[in-house]
Amino acid sequence: MSITFDFTGRTAVVTGGAQGIGLEIATLFHRAGARVAVLDRDPAALEKAWPADMDRCRTHAVDVSDSGQVAAAIDDIARWAGSVDIAVNNAGITRDTVVWKMSDEQWQAVLDVHLKGTFLVTRAVVPYMRAAGFGRIVNVTSYTGLHGTIGQANYAAAKGGIVAFTKTVAKEVARFGITVNAISPNAATAMVKAVGEERLAAMTATVPLGRFAEPAEMATAVGYLAADESAYVTGVVLPVDGGLAI
Numbered sequence: 001m002s003i004t005f006d007f008t009g010r011t012a013v014v015t016g017g018a019q020g021i022g023l024e025i026a027t028l029f030h031r032a033g034a035r036v037a038v039l040d041r042d043p044a045a046l047e048k049a050w051p052a053d054m055d056r057c058r059t060h061a062v063d064v065s066d067s068g069q070v071a072a073a074i075d076d077i078a079r080w081a082g083s084v085d086i087a088v089n090n091a092g093i094t095r096d097t098v099v100w101k102m103s104d105e106q107w108q109a110v111l112d113v114h115l116k117g118t119f120l121v122t123r124a125v126v127p128y129m130r131a132a133g134f135g136r137i138v139n140v141t142s143y144t145g146l147h148g149t150i151g152q153a154n155y156a157a158a159k160g161g162i163v164a165f166t167k168t169v170a171k172e173v174a175r176f177g178i179t180v181n182a183i184s185p186n187a188a189t190a191m192v193k194a195v196g197e198e199r200l201a202a203m204t205a206t207v208p209l210g211r212f213a214e215p216a217e218m219a220t221a222v223g224y225l226a227a228d229e230s231a232y233v234t235g236v237v238l239p240v241d242g243g244l245a246i
């Protein structure tokens with residue numbers, strides 16, 4: 001990593017950290033000396049990415065939309081680490097179709113993972129951050145949540161909700177030394193590649209910088225928003241999208 005972060009002594013929780021952008025974010029924190037707790041619903045992917053014997057790291061096979069599972073995992077992490085300093089709400093899914101064909105299940109599943117999951121983790125970590133007088137929450141929104149994308153009304157509603165949630169919670173917790181920000185990524189992950197080669201090429205053509213990013217490029221932005229030095233930045237949505245949203 002050419003930008004050097006130091007998260008020694010910090011504890012970072014990353015949801016959806018078994019693959020893709022979340023894996024890169026959690027890896028950045030771990031390499032920079034933090035204790036890392038990775039929450040993901042996929043136990044096999046978790047075990048592959050984060051072997052049990054790894055130092056300063058633990059995993060929780062958790063569905064972020066399940067209130068009881070999230071609360072138990074965050075309490076466990078706080079007991080293990082003594083604090084929860086950083087939380088990154090990254091876990092996500094898509095269930096794409098145009099709105100007139102969208103089922104209740106497709107609507108609800110996407111709202112639950114993104115929006116409810118972000119709420120549940122935030123609600124669970126804030127008391128620990130308040131007690132410490134320090135916290136960094138980084139949420140993950142999307143171009144779609146800001147501008148809309150055909151076939152993604154459920155995802156747009158969830159990601160737009162995350163923007164409003166980010167700004168509101170930023171105001172609520174600022175007085176406790178906690179910042180709340182979001183990134184809007186654009187990276188070549190499994191989620192993006194699932195659209196197929198033809199659509200991927202068309203999507204790439206709309207990016208001013210002419211490419212999708214590597215997932216690790218998202219992690220650098222999160223590292224900045226999680227650092228002590230970003231203390232005066234709160235309530236922002238940082239597009240890390242090659243100029244897509246210009």
Ligand SMILES: NC(=O)c1ccc[n+]([C@@H]2O[C@H](COP(=O)([O-])OP(=O)(O)OC[C@H]3O[C@@H](n4cnc5c(N)ncnc54)[C@H](O)[C@@H]3O)[C@@H](O)[C@H]2O)c1
Binds near residue numbers: 015020141184190
């Ligand atoms: N890749 C992009 O260009 C892009 C663009 C905009 C926004 N995003 C957002 O970035 C985030 C990461 O996306 P990605 O591309 O790395 O996706 P990905 O599919 O590669 O990874 C998502 C991870 O979330 C986990 N997950 C899904 N549902 C979960 C649940 N209920 N509980 C716990 N874990 C769960 C998955 O197991 C997986 O490990 C998502 O919130 C996505 O919406 C990505």
